[in-house]
Amino acid sequence: MTHVVTEPCIKCKYTDCVTVCPVDCFKEGPNMLIIDPDECIDCGVCISECPVNAIFEDDDLPADQEQFLALNADLAKKWPAISGQEEPLPGADEYKDMKGKLQFLER
Amino acid sequence: MSEKIVKTICEACPISCGMDVHVEHGRVTKMRDREDHMIKKLCPKGPLFLESQYHADRLLYPQRRKNGGFERISWDAAIDIIAEKLEKLRHEGRPEALLLHYGDAVGLRDTRHIPRWFSRAFGSPNYSTGAALCHFGNVIAMKLTYGRFTLPRFGDTKCAVFWGNNPSESAHPALDGYKHARKHGAKLIVIDPRRTPIAKEADIHVALLPGTDAALALGMLNVIINEELYDKEFVRSWTTGFSELKQHVQKYAPERMARICRVPAQTIVEAARMFAANSPSTAVMLVAAAEHHSHGVQTIRAVACLIAICGAFDCPGGNIYVDALTPHEPELPPDSFKRPRMGEKEFPLYTSIVDECQPLLLLDAAKQKAYPVEALIMQGINPVVTWPNARRVREVLSALDLVVVMDVKMTETAELADLVLPAATWLERDELIDYGYYQAAPYLNMAHKAVEPPGECWPDWKLWFVLAKRLGLQKYLPWNTLSEQIDFQLTGTPYSYAKLSENLKGFFYAPRAERRYLKEGFHTPSGKVELYSKRLEDIGMSPLPTLPADQEENGEVVTDPKYPFLLTTGGREKGYTHSQYHEVAKLNVISPGPFGDIHFEDAASFGIKDGGWMEVESPVGKARVRARVGGDIVKGVIQLPHGWSGEANANLLIDHAALDPISGFPPFKGGRCTVRPASPQ
Numbered sequence: 001m002t003h004v005v006t007e008p009c010i011k012c013k014y015t016d017c018v019t020v021c022p023v024d025c026f027k028e029g030p031n032m033l034i035i036d037p038d039e040c041i042d043c044g045v046c047i048s049e050c051p052v053n054a055i056f057e058d059d060d061l062p063a064d065q066e067q068f069l070a071l072n073a074d075l076a077k078k079w080p081a082i083s084g085q086e087e088p089l090p091g092a093d094e095y096k097d098m099k100g101k102l103q104f105l106e107r
Numbered sequence: 108m109s110e111k112i113v114k115t116i117c118e119a120c121p122i123s124c125g126m127d128v129h130v131e132h133g134r135v136t137k138m139r140d141r142e143d144h145m146i147k148k149l150c151p152k153g154p155l156f157l158e159s160q161y162h163a164d165r166l167l168y169p170q171r172r173k174n175g176g177f178e179r180i181s182w183d184a185a186i187d188i189i190a191e192k193l194e195k196l197r198h199e200g201r202p203e204a205l206l207l208h209y210g211d212a213v214g215l216r217d218t219r220h221i222p223r224w225f226s227r228a229f230g231s232p233n234y235s236t237g238a239a240l241c242h243f244g245n246v247i248a249m250k251l252t253y254g255r256f257t258l259p260r261f262g263d264t265k266c267a268v269f270w271g272n273n274p275s276e277s278a279h280p281a282l283d284g285y286k287h288a289r290k291h292g293a294k295l296i297v298i299d300p301r302r303t304p305i306a307k308e309a310d311i312h313v314a315l316l317p318g319t320d321a322a323l324a325l326g327m328l329n330v331i332i333n334e335e336l337y338d339k340e341f342v343r344s345w346t347t348g349f350s351e352l353k354q355h356v357q358k359y360a361p362e363r364m365a366r367i368c369r370v371p372a373q374t375i376v377e378a379a380r381m382f383a384a385n386s387p388s389t390a391v392m393l394v395a396a397a398e399h400h401s402h403g404v405q406t407i408r409a410v411a412c413l414i415a416i417c418g419a420f421d422c423p424g425g426n427i428y429v430d431a432l433t434p435h436e437p438e439l440p441p442d443s444f445k446r447p448r449m450g451e452k453e454f455p456l457y458t459s460i461v462d463e464c465q466p467l468l469l470l471d472a473a474k475q476k477a478y479p480v481e482a483l484i485m486q487g488i489n490p491v492v493t494w495p496n497a498r499r500v501r502e503v504l505s506a507l508d509l510v511v512v513m514d515v516k517m518t519e520t521a522e523l524a525d526l527v528l529p530a531a532t533w534l535e536r537d538e539l540i541d542y543g544y545y546q547a548a549p550y551l552n553m554a555h556k557a558v559e560p561p562g563e564c565w566p567d568w569k570l571w572f573v574l575a576k577r578l579g580l581q582k583y584l585p586w587n588t589l590s591e592q593i594d595f596q597l598t599g600t601p602y603s604y605a606k607l608s609e610n611l612k613g614f615f616y617a618p619r620a621e622r623r624y625l626k627e628g629f630h631t632p633s634g635k636v637e638l639y640s641k642r643l644e645d646i647g648m649s650p651l652p653t654l655p656a657d658q659e660e661n662g663e664v665v666t667d668p669k670y671p672f673l674l675t676t677g678g679r680e681k682g683y684t685h686s687q688y689h690e691v692a693k694l695n696v697i698s699p700g701p702f703g704d705i706h707f708e709d710a711a712s713f714g715i716k717d718g719g720w721m722e723v724e725s726p727v728g729k730a731r732v733r734a735r736v737g738g739d740i741v742k743g744v745i746q747l748p749h750g751w752s753g754e755a756n757a758n759l760l761i762d763h764a765a766l767d768p769i770s771g772f773p774p775f776k777g778g779r780c781t782v783r784p785a786s787p788q
Binding site for chain 2: 001019022023042043044048
């Protein structure tokens with residue numbers, strides 16, 4: 001079981017989630033965060049912190065976001081850990097409601 | 108780097124979830140969830156306990172009070188001090204002047220039997236735990252009604268009821284169970300003066316005034332009985348006192364109860380209909396708000412009657428009960444059973460059902476005079492922060508002859524002690540856990556020691572083994588190691604310390620059964636559900652659930668102009684368990700505070716700013732918190748969390764004298780207060 005960061009995070013990266021994670025399981029890519037499924041304890045505290053509602057429990061993923069389960073697991077193997085909050089990406093507020101952002105994901 | 112993973116159980120709160128503890132070179136490095144345990148997720152407290160585990164403020168050696176401070180002494184000297192006092196009490200024929208008070212912080216699960224047996228072996232009937240002010244109000248009311256304590260089986264329920272429970276802050280297994288049911292179309296009723304996250308999802312949110320749960324339950328009984336929505340077959344075959352109850356609830360019409368609760372009458376009617384329509388698959392989570400005031404037991408009695416007349420027991424999606432497997436009891440000296448227990452006269456049902464004394468009577472000067480306590484030994488419990496009327500608690504503890512506190516850090520209670528003893532944490536000792544007791548699950552497992560305790564810390568049980576030998580009581584507590592005691596406790600069961608060490612997944616010791624009452628009846632004197640309680644009648648209490656006297660008289664909740672708000676305290680915060688973990692930085696981020704909740708219209712009238720400091724004053728005292736102004740709390744109510752030390756201690760405001768006459772519980776949710784802006788200090 002794990003929690004999963006999905007599309008709304010892409011090009012936003014608000015990083016509020018990082019401040020509350022008790023196990024520091026967030027990993028950082030150029031324009032997105034993901035959760036390392038091996039470290040996540042499913043405490044759920046991050047879900048309500050995310051200002052764009054990007055985080056879901058794995059068995060609660062919306063149908064169009066299911067691919068992010070494997071994506072989080074794959075990217076966790078290469079991305080570095082992030083343990084402190086950072087500024088959101090420039091333009092985050094413009095991108096937060098955009099759909100179809102997967103094409104912009106930088107690995 | 109060598110790494111081992113100790114498969115154990117988290118004890119950061121009583122739920123006891125599975126936990127993998129990673130250890131390198133004798134030090135815990137991280138803690139994660141376990142797939143191979145009944146409970147597979149963790150909350151933030153578990154992994155973040157690491158900070159408490161290695162905190163610079165951990166007590167490392169025994170200390171005694173000297174010249175207004177503390178000086179370090181050896182364990183031998185500490186044991187001498189305690190033994191001398193206890194020998195004197197025994198010699199003078201007053202062993203009952205020893206009071207034991209045992210808490211969550213360093214045990215609470217099956218190790219709690221050891222101090223209980225020590226107390227009896229010594230000759231004192233005065234053993235107590237946090238039962239004195241939590242959880243057991245529910246247990247008493249439920250046992251009086253239907254013989255056992257029940258918990259909701261949410262996973263397959265048709266109607267989940269959270270009655271004064273906020274699961275996203277306090278009970279993730281319950282939340283998971285409910286979420287599963289919700290996906291399959293379950294209804295949700297939430298009863299809370301606050302619009303909590305679970306309330307926001309509810310089909311019906313009854314946003315009642317604190318302390319009016321009895322009115323709500325009685326109004327629901329009135330509707331369900333008069334509209335004949337109850338389970339007629341179950342009532343006929345398995346209850347007694349229905350006709351008395353039916354007649355009794357006629358005066359609790361929803362329109363009248365609505366005025367007390369300050370909710371629309373239609374809400375009460377709809378909640379009642381939804382509750383009954385889905386029965387027996389209606390599951391009620393009642394721990395622990397509604398019992399926390401001066402009319403708590405009668406309130407829970409009303410809810411228990413609701414569950415009962417709908418027959419919502421021991422069935423899919425209903426309310427379940429379990430008989431705990433352990434412990435096997437040792438032979439203890441018969442003489443100690445003859446001595447009157449503290450609280451036996453005042454709270455006879457409490458002392459007999461819970462099998463403990465009611466230590467809150469310590470705060471009553473007249474009672475203390477009539478039944479003096481001279482030695483108080485506490486382990487992992489912090490009454491200055493968690494008992495009602497902090498000022499009075501300080502007074503009483505400061506005046507007692509010998510106060511011994513064994514804990515992991517210097518709490519506000521330890522600061523008043525004569526002797527402070529350093530305790531091992533739950534990562535530093537084994538503990539047997541019978542989930543039948545608190546979680547209504549027939550599951551047995553064991554927490555396994557992960558690392559050695561630092562300094563001169565002892566596990567809590569060692570104090571009793573050593574004192575027993577010192578006082579010549581070792582025939583009653585003959586064990587040298589905890590594993591021997593655990594094996595003794597498991598006598599007569601198929602389990603042992605060795606088996607629990609081999610099979611880390613634990614054991615389910617009873618099969619899932621349904622409607623056991625069809626064969627066995629209910630565990631009451633009549634063998635049936637007792638809607639009319641003769642046991643209550645026999646002690647001069649109403650045998651049928653009632654309203655608090657002032658609500659009965661006035662037909663509404665009345666406040667006084669000096670204290671115009673209702674005060675509710677103790678709303679759970681996921682970062683903390685009672686007074687523990689406030690020193691953990693990341694838990695402060697997850698549960699910032701101390702905050703008091705106030706409605707934005709009230710804040711405007713009283714000059715309170717969001718985030719600004721607020722003084723809360725009750726007839727008992729004052730506290731200072733920051734204000735959280737919003738629309739998620741009903742008007743006219745202030746909510747404070749408990750467990751914060753210093754000036755933010757909500758128990759500075761709670762009356763120690765207004766105890767529930769049946770349980771002896773304090774009115775954590777029954778107070779009155781006012782507010783004013785305060786300076787930042």
